[in-house]
Amino acid sequence: xxDVEQSLFLSVREGDSSxxxxxxxxxxxxxxxxxxxxxGAGLQLLTYIFSNMDMKxxxxxxxxxxxxxxxxxxxxADTQTGDSAIYFCATRGSASKIIFGSGTRLSIxx
Amino acid sequence: xxxxxxxPKYLVTQMxxxxxxxxxxxxxxxxxxxxxQDSKKFLxxxxxxxxxxxxxxxxxxxxxxxxxxxxxxxxxxINSLELGDSAVYFCASSLVHxxxxxxxxxxxxxxLTVL
Numbered sequence: 001x002x003d004v005e006q007s008l009f010l011s012v013r014e015g016d017s018s019x020x021x022x023x024x025x026x027x028x029x030x031x032x033x034x035x036x037x038x039x040g041a042g043l044q045l046l047t048y049i050f051s052n053m054d055m056k057x058x059x060x061x062x063x064x065x066x067x068x069x070x071x072x073x074x075x076x077a078d079t080q081t082g083d084s085a086i087y088f089c090a091t092r093g094s095a096s097k098i099i100f101g102s103g104t105r106l107s108i109x110x
Numbered sequence: 111x112x113x114x115x116x117x118p119k120y121l122v123t124q125m126x127x128x129x130x131x132x133x134x135x136x137x138x139x140x141x142x143x144x145x146x147q148d149s150k151k152f153l154x155x156x157x158x159x160x161x162x163x164x165x166x167x168x169x170x171x172x173x174x175x176x177x178x179x180x181x182x183x184x185x186x187x188i189n190s191l192e193l194g195d196s197a198v199y200f201c202a203s204s205l206v207h208x209x210x211x212x213x214x215x216x217x218x219x220x221x222l223t224v225l
Contacts, residue, residue, distance in 0.1 A: 031211045031212070033211075037151075040218075040219075041218060041219070042114070042200050042202075042216030042217050042218050042219055043153075043200070043202075043214075043216045044216070045213045045214070048211045048213070050211070086151055088153065092211075092212065097155065097158070097166055098155070098212075098214060099155075100145075100153040100154075100155075102150070102151070102152050103151045103152070103153070105151075
């Protein structure tokens with residue numbers, strides 16, 4: 001079945017870059033997403049990429065997509081304390097259902 | 111002006127009780143969803159309705175019954191609550207078009223604790 005996997009934790013120093021990785025199984029995924037969940041809140045869409053693209057940049061965020069390896073990554077440049085959150089990778093396949101990964105908890109060290 | 115709202119925010123109840131969670135969206139979206147997030151933060155889709163019609167029904171016990179009285183509302187009724195039902199339940203909505211990215215907007219969540 002469809003599956004999306006991420007590592008559960010990432011710790012980076014303030015000011016460094018964070019790279020969160022994700023792998024997925026559904027090769028028919030049309031859109032791939034990164035959602036952010038802050039404590040006690042619902043998820044919010046951070047960015048997305050269409051499957052015919054391999055890179056998308058939006059200010060401090062860079063999304064890389066390797067369709068051959070079914071690998072998606074999110075890079076956050078100059079990581080700040082406000083970036084502390086859980087980041088969910090998600091894919092949208094042919095059934096128009098979005099499958100979420102387990103989430104990566106990003107913590108920032110001073 | 112909340113886009114997707116849920117009530118209640120917290121729900122503490124005894125095993126065996128029946129409870130409902132309500133969700134409303136004022137975004138004009140045609141599709142609504144219920145997700146369950148467990149204590150490890152894993153997020154699983156439970157149901158989805160498009161224009162009041164059930165389109166996604168994952169492997170969820172029959173004790174869970176969604177109801178969509180109109181496009182703006184999707185309620186979740188749970189019968190005979192069990193300890194394992196304790197979780198945060200998120201409602202979400204989106205405007206589903208093929209060829210667009212279909213952002214889902216999430217509510218703030220309902221934390222259900224079954225004692």
